[in-house]
Amino acid sequence: MNSKKYFETVADQWDTMREGFFSENVREKAFETASLQPSKLAADVGAGTGFITEGLIKRGLKVIAVDQSKAMLDKLKLKFPSSSQIDCRIGEAEKLPVEDDSVDYVFANMFLHHVKNPQLAIKEMTRILKSGGKLVISDLDEHDFQFLKIEHHDRWMGFKREDVKQWFREAGLKKVSLDCAGEKCSSESNSSDESAAIDIFVASGEK
DSSP: OOHHHHHHHHGGGHHHHHHHHOOTHHHHHHHHHHTOOTTOEEEEETOTTTHHHHHHHHTTOEEEEEESOHHHHHHHHHHSTTOSSEEEEEOBTTBOSSOTTOEEEEEEESOGGGOSOHHHHHHHHHHTEEEEEEEEEEEEBOOOOHHHHHHSOOSSSOBOHHHHHHHHHHTTOEEEEEEEEEEEEEEEOSSSSOEEEEEEEEEEEEO
């Protein structure tokens, strides 16, 4: 099973699963880092069932929600059936269905470790930002919990912070910063007594 099929399978349970992994504090840290302004347009890449999207529309932003899983986006649409603030689009990180220089913010929460080519994904997210726009990525520090690759179909065992900073700079972003989100991502194995608690980082840069 690949990452796309995995998320198609768990879409109905994803909100409950997410609550066990990390809290809304991660979202708040990402928003604080972005210095959100209402009435702006944001892209939520790897939107899933709308964890980031929900917070954005509550703050008065419009959102392009992108995910490779139709099942995930269908769940998002059910949550906000009458919202004119959300535009859902099926697409992949390395080829986003969004125009150049068109959004004020890009968010990718717990998404990068599922991407085939993280460096290319960061360049693609930078492409869709307006000049002065901000990219904010929240994800996992490098770890050695193999069961996450097996059970959750993670492609990457987290990331070295210096690598992420370098990818941001190579994408042409300025004012690059990376900080701890102040929270760990927690998960327990379904097939053993192993459990994980991994620091979450928030990286940002401006186009």
